[in-house]
Amino acid sequence: MEPLKVEQLKINYKTLEEFQKFNEYGLPELSMLEDLEANIVENNSQSPFYGIYRDGQLAARISLYRVSAKYDWYFHPSQDYYEIWKLEVLPQYRGQGLGHALVSYAKSLFLPIKTNARNRSDSFWRKMGFQPVRYNPERDRGESPYVWLPPGVGLKE
Amino acid sequence: MEPLKVEQLKINYKTLEEFQKFNEYGLPELSMLEDLEANIVENNSQSPFYGIYRDGQLAARISLYRVSAKYDWYFHPSQDYYEIWKLEVLPQYRGQGLGHALVSYAKSLFLPIKTNARNRSDSFWRKMGFQPVRYNPERDRGESPYVWLPPGVGLKE
Numbered sequence: 001m002e003p004l005k006v007e008q009l010k011i012n013y014k015t016l017e018e019f020q021k022f023n024e025y026g027l028p029e030l031s032m033l034e035d036l037e038a039n040i041v042e043n044n045s046q047s048p049f050y051g052i053y054r055d056g057q058l059a060a061r062i063s064l065y066r067v068s069a070k071y072d073w074y075f076h077p078s079q080d081y082y083e084i085w086k087l088e089v090l091p092q093y094r095g096q097g098l099g100h101a102l103v104s105y106a107k108s109l110f111l112p113i114k115t116n117a118r119n120r121s122d123s124f125w126r127k128m129g130f131q132p133v134r135y136n137p138e139r140d141r142g143e144s145p146y147v148w149l150p151p152g153v154g155l156k157e
Numbered sequence: 158m159e160p161l162k163v164e165q166l167k168i169n170y171k172t173l174e175e176f177q178k179f180n181e182y183g184l185p186e187l188s189m190l191e192d193l194e195a196n197i198v199e200n201n202s203q204s205p206f207y208g209i210y211r212d213g214q215l216a217a218r219i220s221l222y223r224v225s226a227k228y229d230w231y232f233h234p235s236q237d238y239y240e241i242w243k244l245e246v247l248p249q250y251r252g253q254g255l256g257h258a259l260v261s262y263a264k265s266l267f268l269p270i271k272t273n274a275r276n277r278s279d280s281f282w283r284k285m286g287f288q289p290v291r292y293n294p295e296r297d298r299g300e301s302p303y304v305w306l307p308p309g310v311g312l313k314e
Contacts, residue, residue, distance in 0.1 A: 026301030085299035135188035142242035144183030
């Protein structure tokens, strides 16, 4: 079995074609495509996406968006953190630890992490060392936020 | 066939039991349950959820969260708007217009609406008269925002 190598994805037509295989494909991806077509972003610029290739195709991806400390409503002390979106493993590659490898990579960046535990994924996030926050309707607006705290970081509440 | 009647859901143990049948069940629902158990909210208080009952059970639901004008980054002029979350129809009741009825109800409140078009639901939202916004990474953070504009309301951008 190939080792699991997490790599940062470059913005190019090949990556955007791979993205179309994923269920969560929407305005962020279309916007990247438009920016590429309009030469607003350069071919092979860095994207906020990281992925794992298997059999020559993108098998899993994650988006890591760095939120600036001034928008941090979760952590104490306030600091930059990563927001995880669009963690998705293509159906034929599930159960092989790809999701685990992507989240472990995010944790290796040593900033706090926040995600939205959708579709009853709570047990996955707990297994990855995340914890639920105390739900605050104004801040969380229907999300189910789970966070990962590096040493020395606490919650705001 | 019963007519489709949209009703605002009350916070009580019956409603929270019905919610467990839906895929999108997370911290917001658990928080309601805890508040009910701790008598922080009264039994039969209004919830932000609306639903349609079929055969005596909750068959579809939507959450309509009213966002105050001071947090409005989408509409011009800035105003209160509704954010749609958790629009979900139980599998056995799909294709019967329940989702359509819930979104039509939201539109009848005559405020602008914003939602996140997940899982390639774009064509549904377009059919309902929604339009995509121009993606802004800082504001939209990985979402695919679609909006519905009542007469006289435009977009900020």
